[in-house]
Amino acid sequence: MPMSARRLALALALSAALAWPSVQAARKPDPNKLPSIRVQDLHYGEVLFQFYAGQEFQALTELEAFSQWQRMPHHAADADLLAGGLYLSLGMHNEAGRRFERLLTNDVPLGVRNRAWFYLAKIWYERGYYDRSEAALDHIGASMGAELDAERNHLLVNALMRQQRFDAAIAQLQAFQGSSDWMAYARFNLGVALVRAGRLEEAAPILTQVGTLNTNSDELLNLRDKANLALGYAYLQANQSALAGVPLERVRLNGPYSTRALLGDGYAHAELGEYQAALRPWLELHRRDLLDAAVQESYLAVPYAFGKLDANGQSADYYESALQSFATESQNLDTAIAKLGNGHMLDDLLGEDKDARYGWFWQLKALPDAPQSRYLYSVLADNDFQEGLKNYRDLAFMQGTLRHWDQSMEAFAAMTETRARAYAERLPRTDALLQTDAPLRLREARARVGSSLDAIETTADVAALGTPNERSQWARVERLEELVASLPAGEERDQAHEKLQLIKGALYWQLDAQFKARSYEEHRALREIDAALEELQNRWVRVQQARATVPSDTDAFSARIAALAARVQSVRSRLADASQQQNQYLEGVAVAQLRAQQERLDAYALQARFALASIYDRAADQAGNAPAPPPAPAEAPPSTQPAAPAEPR
Amino acid sequence: MNDTRSLPMPMKPASRSSRLAAALIVALAAGLVAPLWAADAPPPAAAGASAAAATAPGSPPATGEGSATRSLDEQIQDLKKDVVDLNKDLFMLEEELLFPANTQVAVFVSMDVGDFFALDSISLKIDSHEVSNYLYTPREVTALLKGGVQRLYVGNLRSGQHELVALFNGKGPHERAYRRAASVRFEKGVGAKYLELKITDHQRAQQPEFEIKDWE
Numbered sequence: 001m002p003m004s005a006r007r008l009a010l011a012l013a014l015s016a017a018l019a020w021p022s023v024q025a026a027r028k029p030d031p032n033k034l035p036s037i038r039v040q041d042l043h044y045g046e047v048l049f050q051f052y053a054g055q056e057f058q059a060l061t062e063l064e065a066f067s068q069w070q071r072m073p074h075h076a077a078d079a080d081l082l083a084g085g086l087y088l089s090l091g092m093h094n095e096a097g098r099r100f101e102r103l104l105t106n107d108v109p110l111g112v113r114n115r116a117w118f119y120l121a122k123i124w125y126e127r128g129y130y131d132r133s134e135a136a137l138d139h140i141g142a143s144m145g146a147e148l149d150a151e152r153n154h155l156l157v158n159a160l161m162r163q164q165r166f167d168a169a170i171a172q173l174q175a176f177q178g179s180s181d182w183m184a185y186a187r188f189n190l191g192v193a194l195v196r197a198g199r200l201e202e203a204a205p206i207l208t209q210v211g212t213l214n215t216n217s218d219e220l221l222n223l224r225d226k227a228n229l230a231l232g233y234a235y236l237q238a239n240q241s242a243l244a245g246v247p248l249e250r251v252r253l254n255g256p257y258s259t260r261a262l263l264g265d266g267y268a269h270a271e272l273g274e275y276q277a278a279l280r281p282w283l284e285l286h287r288r289d290l291l292d293a294a295v296q297e298s299y300l301a302v303p304y305a306f307g308k309l310d311a312n313g314q315s316a317d318y319y320e321s322a323l324q325s326f327a328t329e330s331q332n333l334d335t336a337i338a339k340l341g342n343g344h345m346l347d348d349l350l351g352e353d354k355d356a357r358y359g360w361f362w363q364l365k366a367l368p369d370a371p372q373s374r375y376l377y378s379v380l381a382d383n384d385f386q387e388g389l390k391n392y393r394d395l396a397f398m399q400g401t402l403r404h405w406d407q408s409m410e411a412f413a414a415m416t417e418t419r420a421r422a423y424a425e426r427l428p429r430t431d432a433l434l435q436t437d438a439p440l441r442l443r444e445a446r447a448r449v450g451s452s453l454d455a456i457e458t459t460a461d462v463a464a465l466g467t468p469n470e471r472s473q474w475a476r477v478e479r480l481e482e483l484v485a486s487l488p489a490g491e492e493r494d495q496a497h498e499k500l501q502l503i504k505g506a507l508y509w510q511l512d513a514q515f516k517a518r519s520y521e522e523h524r525a526l527r528e529i530d531a532a533l534e535e536l537q538n539r540w541v542r543v544q545q546a547r548a549t550v551p552s553d554t555d556a557f558s559a560r561i562a563a564l565a566a567r568v569q570s571v572r573s574r575l576a577d578a579s580q581q582q583n584q585y586l587e588g589v590a591v592a593q594l595r596a597q598q599e600r601l602d603a604y605a606l607q608a609r610f611a612l613a614s615i616y617d618r619a620a621d622q623a624g625n626a627p628a629p630p631p632a633p634a635e636a637p638p639s640t641q642p643a644a645p646a647e648p649r
Numbered sequence: 650m651n652d653t654r655s656l657p658m659p660m661k662p663a664s665r666s667s668r669l670a671a672a673l674i675v676a677l678a679a680g681l682v683a684p685l686w687a688a689d690a691p692p693p694a695a696a697g698a699s700a701a702a703a704t705a706p707g708s709p710p711a712t713g714e715g716s717a718t719r720s721l722d723e724q725i726q727d728l729k730k731d732v733v734d735l736n737k738d739l740f741m742l743e744e745e746l747l748f749p750a751n752t753q754v755a756v757f758v759s760m761d762v763g764d765f766f767a768l769d770s771i772s773l774k775i776d777s778h779e780v781s782n783y784l785y786t787p788r789e790v791t792a793l794l795k796g797g798v799q800r801l802y803v804g805n806l807r808s809g810q811h812e813l814v815a816l817f818n819g820k821g822p823h824e825r826a827y828r829r830a831a832s833v834r835f836e837k838g839v840g841a842k843y844l845e846l847k848i849t850d851h852q853r854a855q856q857p858e859f860e861i862k863d864w865e
Contacts, residue, residue, distance in 0.1 A: 045757065045798025050792075051797070053786075064733065065741045069741070092729050092730060412742065564742060568739070578724060582721065
């Protein structure tokens with residue numbers, strides 16, 4: 001039965017399943033949406049309730065169970081599609097993909113299909129399945145509106161570039177038209193793709209255009225910085241240092257890309273022999289946080305430039321200071337690596353995230369207050385790491401769920417045992433009862449009463465329905481009638497007969513007056529007996545059925561419980577293994593990143609020591625040949641070509 | 650309740666998707682320079698360069714690492730699906746064991762519009778025995794208003810006549826405390842019995858309405 005006036009759009013359900021903000025839309029029919037539907041099955045409504053309340057896992061569990069029980073006959077198709085959305089929102093992209101492949105047929109409105117494929121493409125992209133992401137985007141059949149089209153194009157380009165297919169990305173980007181924001185992104189991506197394809201001359205004007213955007217938007221200001229950074233480093237890479245300074249100096253000094261820009265700007269000048277000019281950005285960089293790889297690099301670049309300017313004293317001081325800073329930082333990294341390698345890295349991380357939930361949309365928001373945390377920001381910014389962390393979080397949630405079930409299994413087993421015992425205790429009494437023909441006897445008795453009533457009504461035997469007193473009086477009258485009849489004829493008998501007839505008439509009148517009401521009452525009583533007999537019959541049948549089925553039901557439940565308990569154990573064990581593997585893997589990634597930082601520091605320290613030794617050697621040589629000329633610049637710069645800065649964030 | 654909300658709207662560049670894009674773009678910028686420095690840098694710096702090149706997401710992941718990540722992710726995907734299936738089987742076992750269809754009674758709650766009543770709690774009595782006293786979170790109320798139907802109570806009853814009394818607590822018109830009861834006598838037969846507590850708005854009376862529907 002349809003529920004009052006409530007209507008639900010599966011579109012809303014699907015959109016919420018994807019946890020995207022739903023938007024109030026016009027109330028006219030929209031070919032891009034699923035039609036509004038009425039909730040016709042309470043259990044489908046319950047699934048939606050769980051889902052809207054943010055209990056996606058429970059919603060999915062109930063959805064699958066209610067489907068199997070066939071409790072949602074009116075919503076089978078909606079439920080399937082919703083399940084696909086739920087699998088997607090829980091990060092089970094493979095299952096979601098399989099379902100979408102099957103469900104997103106022409107029967108589903110095109111707009112819905114396109115959006116489903118689009119969000120699947122997004123999650124596949126984030127999980128690093130670029131080929132599948134591209135294939136999912138290929139399913140999108142028509143325009144989804146300017147904004148979504150732009151985002152789709154953007155995702156496709158990124159997927160292509162991730163697969164090193166720059167020419168395809170370039171072609172895609174060159175054909176793209178969109179709003180000014182999206183055009184800026186497209187131009188930037190085009191510029192980067194051209195550079196990656198070795199076409200710097202074509203890339204330069206495009207990146208310059210993005211790098212000189214006139215905007216107040218933080219997002220676009222960052223994009224502008226990135227364009228300038230990319231172009232500057234592309235020039236450095238192409239040995240066109242004279243051109244690199246201009247874009248690099250356009251990068252904001254307080255933006256997230258400033259350290260890399262300062263480093264590159266210094267090198268652009270150094271490449272041209274302008275060491276005084278190179279010192280300006282490098283000294284600015286030197287004052288910043290040593291955790292940044294570009295800043296670490298500046299600890300070598302600054303003394304190198306001083307050396308080139310014959311300021312050997314200052315150069316030596318900066319090298320000494322660098323060595324000290326590198327040593328301290330290397331020790332800190334040792335401590336952090338030891339902490340990370342303790343096998344509890346992910347638990348430590350998740351311990352701070354009290355409100356953590358499962359699913360694709362979860363993100364770690366806070367880091368524990370621990371010495372190693374400062375090194376983890378760069379690790380956590382890595383998409384693969386975040387996705388792995390989500391998996392670990394999901395596994396932990398599932399382990400908790402199965403732990404709960406594991407405890408319940410014991411209770412279920414105890415329950416079936418108790419039922420079996422209770423059944424055995426009641427069996428003799430039940431069998432004894434079932435061997436009687438109690439229902440039949442009662443039905444026969446009822447039939448007899450019914451026949452009697454029919455006879456009374458047919459013969460209008462009004463006295464039969466009288467009260468006991470009335471019936472006794474009627475019987476007495478009948479006896480007296482016989483007695484009077486046996487008297488000798490005469491006046492006395494006539495008088496007695498007349499009197500008796502008067503009494504009988506009065507009594508009959510009284511009985512007849514109530515006969516209909518009494519007859520009605522008798523019928524009502526019979527109907528009650530019929531109802532009771534029917535209930536008795538039903539119960540009798542149920543007892544008979546229970547007698548036959550309870551042993552097998554109990555056995556079936558026991559078998560199911562045993563089988564499920566074994567599955568719970570097995571899956572728990574697999575979950576534990578997978579969690580451990582995920583932890584080990586991510587721990588390895590984190591430790592490897594920190595070791596790479598440490599190795600870089602060690603390499604810098606080695607370089608600094610060589611440079612310092614060289615300065616001291618020259619100074620010693622000059623001291624031996626007094627009066628000494630000023631010391632020559634260090635011959636082995638830390639790196640005339642700087643090491644690539646660590647991956648910027 | 651007509652619900653004509655649309656499918657997900659696209660993100661503006663400032664939001665999620667562009668953050669995703671931004672990460673890639675920056676990574677690409679890093680990838681741009683890494684190979685050069687790695688090739689040209691003197692030995693000490695090359696270590697840093699190679700480290701940067703290895704981690705630059707703009708470059709394809711190292712084959713071993715990428716396939717390891719993907720293989721582990723695939724394995725976890727399969728495992729998650731197994732957990733969902735197992736959880737479903739356990740859910741079904743629990744319900745069939747605890748609330749067999751021939752004795753099951755379930756009470757559902759639905760809410761339409763909700764302009765005149767803000768739900769706080771519902772108490773249920775069956776045959777004068779309190780069986781549920783449920784306090785709603787704002788999120789659950791929102792879920793009801795969006796069209797969800799909550800299965801508030803599941804229990805067992807023998808066949809025959811029974812009475813359900815529901816007591817609704819909340820805020821009525823003008824933010825005043827509002828408390829109303831609704832009751833229904835129902836016949837529990839052989840199959841499962843479903844009852845729905847419906848909270849609706851009576852527009853003409855500007856008051857909420859409470860009704861119990863017996864789903865045959």
